[in-house]
Amino acid sequence: MSFVTFVAATLIATIPATDSLTPITIRLQAMVADAPFQCGRSYSGIGTTGASITASDFRFYVHNVRLVNARGDTVRAALAPLAPWQDRDVALVDFENGTATCANGTPETHPEITVLAPAGEYRGVAFTMGVPFARNHGDLASQAPPLSLSRLFWSWNAGYKFLRVDMRATQGDSAATAWVIHLGSTGCTGAPGAKAPTSCSHGNRPEIALSGFDPARDVIVADLAALLSRSDVRKNQPQTAMGCMAAPNDADCGGLFASLGLAHPNATGADTPKFFRVGRGALTGASR
Amino acid sequence: MPVLFGVTGAGAAGAALGAIGAQPPAPSAAARPTARTVPPNGYRWQLPPGFPEPVVPADNPMSDAKVALGRHLFYDTRLSGNGTFSCASCHLQSRAFADALPRAVGSTGEVHPRGSMGLANVAYSPALTWANPLMRSLEQQALVPMFGEDPVELGLSGREQELLQRVRAEPRYAALFAAAYPGGGDPVSLDHIVKALASFQRTMISGRSPYDVFKQGKTSAISASARRGEELFFSEKTECFHCHGGFNFTGTVNYVGKGFVEMEFHNTALYNVDGQGAYPATNTGVESITHDPEDMGKFKAPSLRNVAVTAPYMHDGSIATLEEVIEHYNAGGRTVKSGPHAGVGAESPLKSEFIKPMELTPQEKRDLVAFLRSLTDSTFLRDPRFTNPWRSTR
Numbered sequence: 001m002s003f004v005t006f007v008a009a010t011l012i013a014t015i016p017a018t019d020s021l022t023p024i025t026i027r028l029q030a031m032v033a034d035a036p037f038q039c040g041r042s043y044s045g046i047g048t049t050g051a052s053i054t055a056s057d058f059r060f061y062v063h064n065v066r067l068v069n070a071r072g073d074t075v076r077a078a079l080a081p082l083a084p085w086q087d088r089d090v091a092l093v094d095f096e097n098g099t100a101t102c103a104n105g106t107p108e109t110h111p112e113i114t115v116l117a118p119a120g121e122y123r124g125v126a127f128t129m130g131v132p133f134a135r136n137h138g139d140l141a142s143q144a145p146p147l148s149l150s151r152l153f154w155s156w157n158a159g160y161k162f163l164r165v166d167m168r169a170t171q172g173d174s175a176a177t178a179w180v181i182h183l184g185s186t187g188c189t190g191a192p193g194a195k196a197p198t199s200c201s202h203g204n205r206p207e208i209a210l211s212g213f214d215p216a217r218d219v220i221v222a223d224l225a226a227l228l229s230r231s232d233v234r235k236n237q238p239q240t241a242m243g244c245m246a247a248p249n250d251a252d253c254g255g256l257f258a259s260l261g262l263a264h265p266n267a268t269g270a271d272t273p274k275f276f277r278v279g280r281g282a283l284t285g286a287s288r
Numbered sequence: 289m290p291v292l293f294g295v296t297g298a299g300a301a302g303a304a305l306g307a308i309g310a311q312p313p314a315p316s317a318a319a320r321p322t323a324r325t326v327p328p329n330g331y332r333w334q335l336p337p338g339f340p341e342p343v344v345p346a347d348n349p350m351s352d353a354k355v356a357l358g359r360h361l362f363y364d365t366r367l368s369g370n371g372t373f374s375c376a377s378c379h380l381q382s383r384a385f386a387d388a389l390p391r392a393v394g395s396t397g398e399v400h401p402r403g404s405m406g407l408a409n410v411a412y413s414p415a416l417t418w419a420n421p422l423m424r425s426l427e428q429q430a431l432v433p434m435f436g437e438d439p440v441e442l443g444l445s446g447r448e449q450e451l452l453q454r455v456r457a458e459p460r461y462a463a464l465f466a467a468a469y470p471g472g473g474d475p476v477s478l479d480h481i482v483k484a485l486a487s488f489q490r491t492m493i494s495g496r497s498p499y500d501v502f503k504q505g506k507t508s509a510i511s512a513s514a515r516r517g518e519e520l521f522f523s524e525k526t527e528c529f530h531c532h533g534g535f536n537f538t539g540t541v542n543y544v545g546k547g548f549v550e551m552e553f554h555n556t557a558l559y560n561v562d563g564q565g566a567y568p569a570t571n572t573g574v575e576s577i578t579h580d581p582e583d584m585g586k587f588k589a590p591s592l593r594n595v596a597v598t599a600p601y602m603h604d605g606s607i608a609t610l611e612e613v614i615e616h617y618n619a620g621g622r623t624v625k626s627g628p629h630a631g632v633g634a635e636s637p638l639k640s641e642f643i644k645p646m647e648l649t650p651q652e653k654r655d656l657v658a659f660l661r662s663l664t665d666s667t668f669l670r671d672p673r674f675t676n677p678w679r680s681t682r
Contacts, residue, residue, distance in 0.1 A: 104446035140431055142479040150478075151446040155431040156438075157577070158422035182438075187579040188422055192414065192549040197422055201579055239569035241438055248579055249569075 022119040023080055026065070026215050028111045029279055030058055030095035033225035040100025042170075046225060047233045047255075051171040053179070055224065056101040059152065060163040060183075061131045063090045065115050068124030068211070077115035077125075084145030085110045089135050092146035095222070101168075104151065125213045125220065129183075129260070130162035130205035136185060137196035154184045158197055162205065163260075165224065169233040179233045179243040181256060186246050204246055206260040210278050219279040226273035230255025336495025337504060339535065340543035342411035345425055348483045350490065353467035356677075358488025360464055361481055363676040366454040367434065368395040369443030375433065375485070378404040378441075381674050384594035384665075385492060390605025394441040401439070401571045403605040406598050408668060409591055411490035414542040415551045418603045419573040419587045426486035434482075452476050494593050494668035495535070502662070510662040517659025520652055526617070527642040528656075537592035537663070553586035554640040557621030557633035558602060565638030568629050571604055584638050596661045597669065610660055614653050620645040 030037035033045070037058060044052045065077040079086050086092065094110040096102040113127075130136075135147065136159040147160065154161045163183040168176040187201030210220060236242050237251045244253035254266030259275045331350035333341060344350055361367060362375045373395035379385040385407035392400040402418050415421055416429040423429050433441040435448075444451055455461050456476050468484055469475035499518070501509035510518075521528045531554050534541050539552035553574045559567045567573060567585040574583035587603045601607045607616060616622045620643055621633030633639065648656070668674075 106446075139427070139479075141427065141482045148448075149446075150431075150435040150444065150448045153431060153435050153445075155428070155435055156417075156420060156423075158428070187577075189578055189580075190422065190424075192421075192551045195424055245438065247576075 020118050021078075021116045024067070024077065024115050024117050024122075024215050026077075026113040026115060026125060027219045028093055028095075028113070029219040029221050030111065031221050031223045031225075031279075033223065037095055037224065038100075039096055039098075039102035039105075043225070046169070047228045047231045049171060049232050049234055051169045051232075051234050053167045053169050053224070053228070053233060054101055054176075055165060055167040056096075056103075057105055057151065057164050057166040058095040058102075058222075058224070059105075060093050060129055060222075061090050061146070061152075061160065062093060062113060062127045062129055063132050064126075064128040065091075065113060066126040067115070067117050067122045067215070068126070069118075070121045070123060074124075074126065075117055077117040080114045080116050082114050084148075086114065086146060087144065090131050090146065092149075092152075093222075106149070122215055123213065124209070124211045125215065126207070126209040128205050128207055130185075130203075131160045133185075133200070133203070136160055137188075154182065157184060157186060158188060159185050159200075165227070167233070171234050174234070177234055177236070177242075179236070180241075180245070181227075181243055182241075182245045183256075183260075184246055186248070202246070202248060204262060206262055206275075208261070208276050210276060213278045217281055221277050221279040222275060223273075223277065226277070227256060227259045227275040229273045230258060230268040333493075334491075335493060336500060338500075339493065339495050340412075340545065342490055342493075343414075343542050343544055343546075344490065345427065345486075348427060348486060350487055351468065353464070354469075354484045354487040355491050357461075357464040357468040358484035358486070359674070360460065360677050361455075361485050362488055363678055364455075364458075366451065366458070367442055367444070369440075369445075369447055370395055373442055375442075376676065378433075379407055381671075382669055383597050384408045384494065384669060385674075386598040388599070390600045392441070394439055395443045396440045398439045398441075400441065402603045403600070405590060406594060407489055407492050408494035408593050408665070409536050410492060412536050412541050412543055413538070413591075414549045415540050415588060417588075418590075419553060420577050421551060421553065421574060422577060426489050427482045430482040430485045448478055451481075452478070455481070492668075492674060494665040496667050497593065497663045497665040499659070499662040500665075511658055513655045513658040514662040515659075516652075517655035517657070517662075520648075520656055521659055526646055526648075526656070527644070528617070530642045531589035531640070532592050538589050540588050551588075553583070553588055554642075555585035555636065555638045556587070556602075556617075557585075557636045557639035557643045558606065558616070559585060559624065559629055560621070560631035560633045560636040561624075561629055563631065563635070565636040573603070582638075585636070592660060593663050594665055594668065596664045610657050611653065614648070614656050617643065618646045618648045618653065 032043040035043060040054065042052050042054045046053045065079060066074050067077045068074050079088055079091050081087050091113050092110060096105040097109050098105045098107040140153045140155060152161045152164060161182045161184050163181060165181040167179050169179050170176045183204055185200040185203050188197035189199060190197040240247060240250040240252065244250055244256050246253060248265060251266040253264050255268045255272060257264035258268040258272035365371050365374045367374055378387050378392050380387050387404045390403060392404040394400060405418065410426065414424065416423040416426060434444045437445050465475040469480050498509045520526050531539050531552065533539060539550055542549045561568060565584055572584055574586040596610065599609060601613050607613050619634060621636060621639055623632045624630045
């Protein structure tokens with residue numbers, strides 16, 4: 001935390017506000033319904049059966065950030081190079097702190113995105129979840145952060161996990177079942193001589209737009225309860241990955257994809273609660 | 289007359305390769321390679337007679353120091369999360385760097401849906417693993433067993449810093465890394481580890497089997513039965529060579545001067561669980577990567593070199609012996625009589641056009657097996673260059 005604060009302070013001090021671009025911090029907050037997210041904590045009432053979950057990972061990548069100004073114009077908000085969390089192409093949002101059930105994660109957290117945008121007042125935000133195609137299929141072993149995390153390698157699919165949420169679910173006295181969300185591009189192909197895929201039939205990069213968001217006041221809430229609201233986390237479709245690893249033939253992905261605004265053969269209805277929402281003002285009691 | 293070896297190798301290498309198969313086609317002017325046996329950086333391959341030079345990524349040139357480092361890493365259990373497994377746990381030299389299990393078992397006991405692949409001549413493969421057209425280099429592939437989580441193999445996901453610390457703590461690595469990656473700074477990195485592993489694997493070249501000796505002119509090197517088996521293998525009656533052709537007995541092959549990279553995946557009618565050609569849902573081959581229905585059940589034809597020591601067979605280890613493999617192909621597809629995978633493979637609409645009933649006689653089946661057994665390179669299976677380097681000093 002102190003390291004990140006130091007880096008951010010250094011960044012703000014060293015990035016000249018030329019062309020009236022100024023660093024703006026977009027804050028995020030991981031929640032499970034009304035409760036702040038914590039590794040190791042059990043949350044009840046999840047999904048279609050009201051199960052309990054304990055998460056062991058919660059991270060995602062974003063890029064292509066935009067802000068909506070007071071006049072209603074969408075302006076590009078360039079990612080500020082802020083190692084190790086973001087470079088000019090992609091940023092990592094990290095809610096897990098490497099403790100308790102998240103022991104395989106990293107101690108550092110990063111619930112924010114820092115962008116360079118014209119100074120002024122804003123009332124909306126938009127971004128794309130995931131790693132841009134041009135950066136998604138490089139040599140994983142030699143990438144600089146934030147693309148250097150092996151937990152987010154999706155090696156067999158030649159890319160990254162854009163969103164990773166791992167959890168165990170229980171209900172009543174039943175034994176815990178593993179349920180994971182690994183979202184990334186699938187259906188990728190490339191010419192025989194090519195070193196990397198040249199296209200993917202399922203990019204799986206959610207487009208997120210939130211109105212009524214003032215970065216000076218509000219936070220973007222990423223709500224696991226909303227993400228899982230149409231899922232039965234106690235069950236796994238037989239002969240598919242546990243939970244959802246983004247396969248088009250895995251019905252367990254349907255509710256998640258709908259919550260993220262992605263197409264899927266099993267997508268639930270338009271009334272599916274959305275993973276992201278605007279949190280008005282500073283949330284209290286939240287461990288950010 | 290079928291083209292048995294689609295080889296347009298370099299200069300003398302091409303001529304010698306011609307001796308292994310039938311007549312190689314004349315290289316076109318565009319594809320004609322520049323003959324060279326010593327790469328610019330001076331690395332000397334120890335290639336069997338007639339073998340072409342493997343393709344090496346530009347950012348990972350071969351060196352003896354990198355190969356030595358990679359050999360130590362390959363046999364090092366520090367490369368697993370719980371310190372119990374190394375690459376060699378599932379890739380045994382005595383089995384041509386495959387293992388004896390139907391399906392591999394990882395460091396945490398998780399069973400892989402597929403079997404460990406042999407690594408002999410992996411340097412010539414432009415597509416790694418059983419059925420992943422995206423897996424183009426050994427450097428890229430090494431990350432799958434190390435960091436993969438579905439299934440867990442070596443179990444290093446999220447533990448790359450711990451891995452680097454363990455490696456730095458081993459005194460022997462200081463000199464090995466410094467020699468492999470001169471130039472100052474800390475040479476211990478994930479990138480350098482996978483590059484060294486890839487370099488070592490590229491030296492695992494096998495081409496000194498009795499069959500190779502036979503093709504170099506010593507007729508008595510293999511039995512009369514194996515010679516008849518060779519004729520059958522390269523005949524339209526069996527069509528084996530269509531998928532297992534070339535000096536490495538696989539269609540998926542590349543080398544310096546080849547001119548074209550070839551990657552092939554085939555549905556060999558092992559399953560037909562829905563009458564439409566479906567394979568079991570957890571093991572659909574290339575389809576699981578591309579989501580293309582045409583790719584259902586397509587897997588890479590592995591090299592047949594040393595095949596006699598890599599039982600059991602097929603991607604899921606579902607056939608125990610070479611004799612039973614021949615029966616499967618002789619029937620033009622496998623019939624699974626009962627259970628969740630029941631179905632008549634021979635009736636699969638997706639099976640390769642070369643999978644058809646062969647009507648082999650018992651003697652012909654024995655001849656084919658004798659031929660396959662003549663591909664065992666016993667020098668490779670005990671070559672001291674590939675043994676465990678930790679064992680001699682500990």
